[in-house]
Amino acid sequence: MKKEIKTLMKHAEDFGFTHSGELNLDSLVFMPEVRQMCNSDLCKSYNKNWMCPPAIGTLENAALRVKNYNFGMIVQTTALMEDEFDYDTIHNTEIKHKNNFMKLVDNLKSKYSDILPMSAGTCSICNECSYPDEPCRFPNKAIGSMESYGLWVSKVCELSNIPYYYGKNTLTFTSCYLLNLHNIDILDKIT
Template sequence: MDQKTLEHIVKHEGFEKAAEISTDDLVFVPEYRKFCEENACGNYNKNYACPPYSGTPKEMKQRVLAYRRCIVFQSKTPVKDAFDNAEMKKLKRKHTQMTLQAMKELKTDGMDMDGFPIMCGPCNFCEECMMPSGKPCVKESMRFSCLSAYCIDVGKLAESCNMEIQWSGNEVYYFSIYVFDKKDKSGEIR
């Protein structure tokens, strides 16, 4: 991906920054899974895209490392209260929509769309996930998991992209990733 295209997407979609990096630059910390298990977001065992249904940390890491590259998107958003869960949920949804729109632009520009997104929050395509009712996911091919479920160290991610990361009383940074360029097009990891 050329820098000019990334700069256009950043400007057009409202991101603070975007960068392309190797998946080898991602740092996975399996111990981060405990944050999902503590269920602070309320989605553990209640969303098909969240643990335990999303896969083990090892399985999720292997899923990412089956690809060579990723685009990292960063948004910087002013907030009234960084600890207001309702406000944060709304802002994560907005960042997700920006990422999905950026992916549409990338596809229009001819980018390989055989990859998948990793978002800043849980899958939210449906108002309410079907998982608690035992019904199948109605948007399985579009479902996405978050950076926390993948156990990706967002601080190290920001560092590898030369991006800031902070949570202050009046500003937050969100990150999402589009993983692409499969190592072996047959589906096997070499």
Template sequence: MISHEELEEFICQFPVYQYAFFKPEEIDFSFRVRWICEKECERYNSTWACPPAVGTVEECRKRCLDYKECFLFSTIAEVSDVINFEETLATRKEHEKITAAIEAFVREKGTDCMALSTESCDICEVCTYPDAPCRFPQKMHPCVESHGIIVCELAEKYNMEFTLSANQILWFGILFLK
């Protein structure tokens, strides 16, 4: 498995703000966040990266617990105002590129991993869900919350900031490492 030192050295090239290593067993999986997905998110039941396509919370929990360690990290994006949802969402692409780069590095080092990231996948303009398989399953990163993981609770648990200012947004990702 990749060492903490190798990963820490690699991420220095990116605007990674904070990070933490911990065991998957330390995550409290919650059906509450899935309820929010179902009732309030327009992406629910529309992509392979979101519920119900990712499986039940229990299935997601079991999948996550198959890994030995987690690497939670955050990146910062500057915006004119975090309330400007369109501008804020546009900054997510850079975080997704960083997540993909870290995931690729981990795999190159011979460590199997699963990456969860922000919002839902937007690699394809129109998702194939539910009519055909995902076109890019190795590039697609399901949303952290889709797996029943409440990011703000994890951030607090590992002394990471969840909010900064009205002009800075924090994006989070988790890599599960085998």
């Protein structure tokens, strides 16, 4: 891994993530199977948010969109639960991950003209999404999850040589950022 990219990963960990790594762009395969899981509404967000299916758009559009980017970074927040019913840790870890994710989004946006963040979980910028009655209140800030775009997150991690599971009683939230680095000197950008 290039020194500059290592520095970018270190930058991510400075924002509080427990792990980060370069995303293998070839792992960005948008799968109908993931869409079917969204359709089954296990997370109760299907057809309830502008950044979830069906409003977020087709798998084909997602595939076209990621072609604009030449670099990806995965970030993760891992916590150790007392047991599988440790809802406090689950809740607190999700909040910590989302907060750190949004802070890094703002930081990267201040340095890169075009980034595509994909979070863990549905867009929760507003307490209640305006979907479907009104347009999205913050179209430039709204963020879809990796799953909502149709990505199988554990596969993306596996193909990027980044663990998805860190052992018994661990919990990990995974998100990613796509950037277009062109010939930008990353070190100049992040220091």
